[in-house]
Amino acid sequence: MSDKMALIPFRQLLLWVMEEYQHSGMVFGIPEEKFFKKSNDRYMELFGEAIATPVGPAAGPHSQLAQNIIASYMSGSRFFELKSVQIMDELEIAKPCISAEDECYNTEWSTELPIMGAFAEYVKAWFILHVIQKEFFKQSERRFMFNMSVGYDLKGIQSPKVDEFIEGLKDAAKTKIFQECQDVLREELGLFQHVDRTFVDQISPQICNSITLSTMHGCPPTEIEAIIRYLISEKKLHTFVKMNPTLLGFEYVRKTFDKMGYDYIQLKEASFTHDLQFGDGVKMLKRLIAFAADNKKDFGVKLSNTLPVRITRDELPGEEMYMSGRALYPLTINLAYKLAAEFDGELKISYSGGADAFNIERIFAAGIRPITVATTLLKPGGYQRFQQLAERLEPLLDNQESSRLDMKMLKALAESAFDDANHIKESRDMLSRKTALKLPLLDCFIAPCEKGCPIEQDVPEYLRLVGEKRYEEAFDVIVSKNPLPFTTGTICTHTCMTKCTRLDYDESVHIRGQKLVAAEKGYADYMQKVSQRQPQSKASVAVIGAGPAGLSAAYFLAKAGMDVTVFDKREKAGGTVEFVIPDFRISREAIKKDIELIESMGVKFKFGVNPNVSVADYKAQGFNYVVLAIGAGRTNALAIQGDMERIRGAIPFLEAFNTDRQGLNLGKRVAVVGGGNSAMDAARAALRVQGVEEVCIVYRRTKDYMPADEEELAYAQKDGVIFKELLAPVSLSGGVLKCQVIELGPADASGRRSPVPREGIYEELPVDTVLSAIGELIDYDLLRTNGIDVGAKGKIKVNEETLETNVDNVFIGGDALAGPWTVVGAISHGTKIAKAILSKEHLEFSQEFASRISFDKEKQLLEVRTKKAVLQPVCDGEEETGRCLECNYICNICSEVCPNRANLMIPLEGEGLTNRNQILHVDGMCNECGNCETFCPYDDAPYKVKMTLYWSEKEFADSLNTGFVILRDGDEPIVKLRLKGEVMEVAFDQTGRTDAPIDSSLAAFIWTVIRQYPYLYKV
Template sequence: MSDKMIQIPFKKLIHWVLEEYQKSQTIFGVPEAKFYRKSNDQHIRLFGEALDTPVGPAAGPHTQLAQNIIASYLSGSRFFELKSVQIMDELEIPKPCILAEDECYNTEWSTELSITAAFDEYVKAWFVLHVLQKELFKQNDRRFMFNMSVGYDLKGIQSPKVDQFIEGLKDASKTSIFQECQAVLLEEIELFKTMDRSFVEQISPNICSSITLSTMHGCPPAEIEAIIKYLISEKKLHTFVKMNPTLLGYEYVRNTFDKMGYRYIELKEESFTHDLQFVDGVAMLKRLIVFALEKQKDFGVKMSNTLPVKIGKSELPGEEMYMSGRALYPLTINLAYKLASEFEGDLKISYSGGADAFNIERIFAAGIRPITVATTLLKPGAYQRFKQLADLLEPLLDNQESSKIDLEKLKVLAESAFDDANHLKERRDVINRKTELKLPITSCFIAPCAVGCPIEQDIPEYIRLVGEKRYEEAYDVIVSKNPLPFITGTICTHNCMTKCTRLDYDESVHIRGQKLIAAQKGYEGYMKTVSAQKPKSSAKVAVIGAGPSGLAAAYFLAKVGMEVTVFDKREKAGGTVEYVIPKFRISREAINKDIELIKRMGVKFEFGIDPNFSVADYKAKGFQYVYLAIGAGKTNTLDIKGDTGRVMGAIPFLEAFNTNRDALNLGRSVAVVGGGNSAMDAARAALRVKGVEKVYIIYRRTKDYMPADKEELHYAVEDGVIFKELLSPVSLTEGVLKCQTMELGQPDTSGRRSPVAKAGAFEELPVDTVLAAIGELIDYDLLKNNGIEVGDKGKINVNETTLETSVENVFIGGDALVGPWTVVGAIKHGTQVAKAILEKEQFEFKQEYSSRISFNNEKQLLEIAEKKGVMKPVRDDEQEPSRCLECNKVCNICAEVCPNRANLMIPVNGQGFTSMNQIVHVDGMCNECGNCATFCPYSSEPYKVKLTLFWSEEEFMNSSNSGFLLLGDGTKAEFKLRLDGKIIIAKFDEMGKPSVPMESSIASIVWTVYKQHQYLF
């Protein structure tokens, strides 16, 4: 495939817009529900003209093609900063060129089109927006504005082709593309309902009266000033100049990133020394303000340009990339305040740099306008995010042209930026939401949260049921795969939330909390419907270990009708959850409710058994199957010198704490070594022991690398735990813990930077007791004594699917197999074992929830559509279901995030489809920017995998994508197709049946596009 975009002729563009809207009430994928329709006549004024709203796309991927500008306009944009042009207009930009996982990086620095082609796109967009304004919104007067952007030096800007571009946008009347667009509209005037000839003829050729100068990093101050004077005096344009965040200085930027969690961003100090310096910049701006006033033109600054950073991990091709997005916001808003203060507020500021739904109202209220965005549009929801931005600003519009910055408001905004959770790195502490699944060519909608869950819970389904207050049904959905909803609803490590699409909006849906609500409110009603199954098999199962894994296996076995007995060395069921997890984290009442559900299924329990059991004894007692769910029974020893009698394992400590905390004597100061959840539990518990005044957590890396859940870290901090980073304990002698000071070296295989000892550097802490939270060990001796084979490096030999050991009908799972793990991981193993045993007994293993649970699909789809593109952070548990995007029902992320609209959502009726619509990729509209690959939940690139529509033989032959090309003049349904690497010719009859064999789903897509979407060819 080619990364060269093919421009859509104006006539085709018009037909595309009208026909797509008629067929699906969308235009370039933007649904009518997301069209921005003003509720009043309020506006602002800019350069003497009226603007419906001051928001729009920044110069970048969203203003490169006409269709991009159209999509922006429909959803709420009214100020368009056109993508920059410069004298070098035959660029070869390595691809992919955009990476917007969190903060955004790009390697573009101007349009990928030639200057002439870019000009054509802008003129075509200008005309289409007039059509939409009249046809859809019934507006006669233009309330939108185009702003051209150029770079990078005076000689290039004065060159004939750049000058022709500037003059053409000032007055396009004599250009061939303007005349063509006008002629096409007049020729097709019968297609329109409200637009007539007089409206078309009065469309102004004066497309731009303003310009934004995009200077290269390192451009000399004198050069910048000369360009601006040229644009104001010679070109007679209102002018903004982009100001780089490098004006703040290297130390300021480095410290800001470090403080906000972006330590990994690699800066180049020379980028700061070679760029315009702040003092010089202020002096230049003062001279230019006077100059512009004399020339009766508006002049101001554009905040801000992107920030150059190093490419250190092959994120994108090349050596340098440019950063934008939420990480840039604290820099940009503080630079805006710093500059505005120099002019006592008398400075016009156009803003871009992390603006989004969380801050746009405050930015505007400070007197800054217009406000453009880019990174937020590259995320799921994409162009549809404009509607929320426009809606938020609508009540603030004052029909005025901003004349002065409100310094007090801007100061508050600047100072609060460093603590604003929306811009701290930890708000999105998981970067990669991708699953390991490969993207299918059709029917690809999945809920990544469910795929990311080890037991594949039906998460969107039960969240919707909770939202509809159908709690008993939600509980039914949960326990179809998870017999411990109270436990997992309280302490689950929630892998699901690390895959949630909401992370690319604001923050993950609080899935775990919704599960707990379902458990709390659905338990009583559900339990009235549950009774033990009558035995359906003579085979009996012994489950040794009453922790989460053993309980899960017993539940699923008994649910089908097998006789199961759970044995445990302790006096109660629950394992680590009951005996180790502190009560301040989970109540024993919650644990007991989960166990009561399992008992209700008919599972028997026997407690106080000999921990040194023999599998042979259980088989002798008539148990055909044995599941070893015994946990990791040995405490890992901390290698420390000195008073080792004051060193205790965190797990034994927590057991003692839960049994009788008053019997513990830890002294006044306690150190917990480790950084996982057990370390947090031990530290918080230690603070609750009588006599303890200080608790330290000692960790050899920094807090950023701690494996504990962020919320557990937060709770530990709240409780008063003192974190001591980059320390490794060496000895404990006479109440003094000596620690080796560490520093971070190169990343290891896990991606974490390895701790390296600093020669001769130590730190001493007053410590009476050390608690080692460095993991538990598997009791291999016990396993070997029972004939279970253990391979090299302690790997227990099991069937990976069934978890059956080398001893027939003896299974092992949970911590006993893999070492310390998670509750939900243990449930997964218990489920695997139950399935394996049931298959041996020739029983069907089912995890389906009740067939009586149904959903109103039409209502559901409408509600999902409303949620798209809307930022909505967590408020309370009641609102959480409204934040779930229900990706299993509607995904379309690859279509949403494509700036060029190259991934199309096509409703298809055919055999074997599980999705409402199918994705068709249009090769000619794709520039291989890579953005759809970033956000697709699969480990694949949609632009390479999805069925591709080709517009020419050359495109088809230059690609390896599976796809189709319409042959001839299109009057016959004859196609060249490439499927699974093979090229075939297929004719379709009037019923849509192909002349050669192919998958029915592929045939249905091709036929649907041909019959119902002719405008695509």
């Protein structure tokens, strides 16, 4: 495939818009419910023109092609900063060129098209927008504006081809493309109900009366000023000049990034010293404001340009890239305030730098306008995000142009930017939302939250059921895979939330809390309907250990009809959850209900059993299978010198705390070494011990790198735990814990910075007791005495698919196999073991619920599509379920994030298909920017893997993608298809049947494209 985009002729572009809307109620993938429809007559004035909303795409990927501009308009954009042109057109840009996983980076700085090719795209878009506003929205008066953008030096801007571009957009009447568009519209009047010849004839050829100058970093101030004077006086254009974040200075930017968690971003000091300096910039602006006034033109600044940074982690090809997005917001808004203060608020500012739905109202209210965006549009939801932006600004419009800035409001906005949670980076944000799965050709929609869960809990289904107040059914969905709903609804490490697509919007759906709602409100009704399973096998199972792994294995085995007995050394079931985790984290009543659920399946329990009883003894008692779920029973010792009697393991301490906290003597000061959830539990518990006055957590990295759950860190802080970061304990003597001071070294490829000792520098902490929370160890001796093979490095040898050991019919799981782990991880082991035993007994293992629970699919479709692209903070209570995007039902992320609309959603009905929609990739519209690969939940790139439609045999031949080109249209079409590297011709009859050796679902897909989507290939 080629990274060069093929431009769609105007007639085909027009037909595409009209036919797609008639066929599916969409325009370039924007569904009708996401069309922005004005609710009032308010507007904003700018350069003597009226615009219905003061928001639109920044000069970039979303304003490069006609279809991109059209998609922006449909969702709410009315101000279009056209992608920059320069004398060096048809650039060869290494691909991928965009990395927008969080803050955004790019390596392209102007249009990839020839200058007059870009011009033609803008003219085509100009005409289509006129048609759309009249035909779809019944508006005759234009309420949108194009703003051209050029760079990068005066000589280039004065060159004949750039000058032709500028003059053409000022007045396109005599250009070939303008006349072609007008002629086509006159010929195609039959397509419209509201567009007539008179309307077409009055479409103005005066496309732009304003321009934005974008200069390269390092451009001399005299050059910048000369260009602006030329644009104002010679070209007679209202002018904005882009100013760079480098005006703030290297130290300011470096400190800001470090403070807000972006310490891994590598800056080049030369980018600041060689760029325009703040004082010089202010003087230049003062001269230019006066010059513009003399020439009766408006002049202002565009804040801000992107920021050049080093490529250090192979984010993109090359050595330097340009940063935008949420990390740029605190810089840009503070630069806006700093510049505005120099002019006492009398400065026209256009804005772009991390604007989104959470701050755009405040930016506008401060008097900054218009506002353009790019990074937010590269995230899931894509162009559809404009609807929310436009709707938020609409009530603020006042039918006039801002005359001055509100300095008080702008100052508050600048100061609050440093503490705004939407712009602060946390180390946890560096976790990839991708799964390890490979992208299939068809049926690719998945919920990443499910794949991130060790037991693949059906998250979207139970969230919807909770939202619909169908609690018993939600509980049914949960316990089909999870026998500990109360436990996991309270203390689960919720890895599902680290994969949630909402993280690319705002904040993950708080999934765990909704599971607890389902448990609390669905438990009683569910339990009334539970009946004990009848025996389906004469074989019996002994489960050794009543923790999460053992309980899970027992639950699924008994549910399938096996005789199961759980043995444990303690007096009740629950394992670590019951005996180690403090009651301020999970109530014993919640644990009890989970045990009751498991007992209801027919599981029997025997307590107070000698833990050293051998596997052979259980088999001698008649048990056919033995499951070892004995946990990790040994505490990992803290390797320091000194008063070892004052050092205790965190786990034994927590057990003692849960048994008799009054009998504990820790002294006044306690230090907990470690950074996981056990460390947080130990620290919070220690604060509740009589006599303890101060508890600190000692960790060798910073708090951001602690493995504990975010909420557990927050709870610890709220309780008053002190965090001692960047310290490594060395010795404990005389009530003093001596710690080596640490600093963080360079980040590795994952973004994690390694701890490096600062030689000879120590810190001493007064402590009475040290609690070691650095992990537990597996009791290998117990395993070896039972004949279980343990490798030299402590790896227990098991069948990875079944978890069966080398001892026949003996299985092992949970902490006993993996070491200290999670509750849900232990459940996954118990599930795997149960599947293996049931398979041996030829019994069915079922976790299906679909046959029992149904959904209103049409209602679901409408609701999910409406929620798309809406940024929304976390909600209280069950309203939180409404934030779920139900990605397993409608994903479409690759189509949403594609700036060029090259990935299309094709609804397809057919046997064997599980997804309502399939994805088609259009080769001619793709420039291989790489954005769809970034956000696809699979470890793959949709533009390389999905079924590709080619517009010509040459494109087909030049590519290796699986895909097809249509050789013959009509009643019996023929396509050339590449599938698994083999090329074949596929002929269809009039009903869509084919004798070609291809899957029926794939044949149905191709046939659907041919018959229902002719505008996709008739270009």
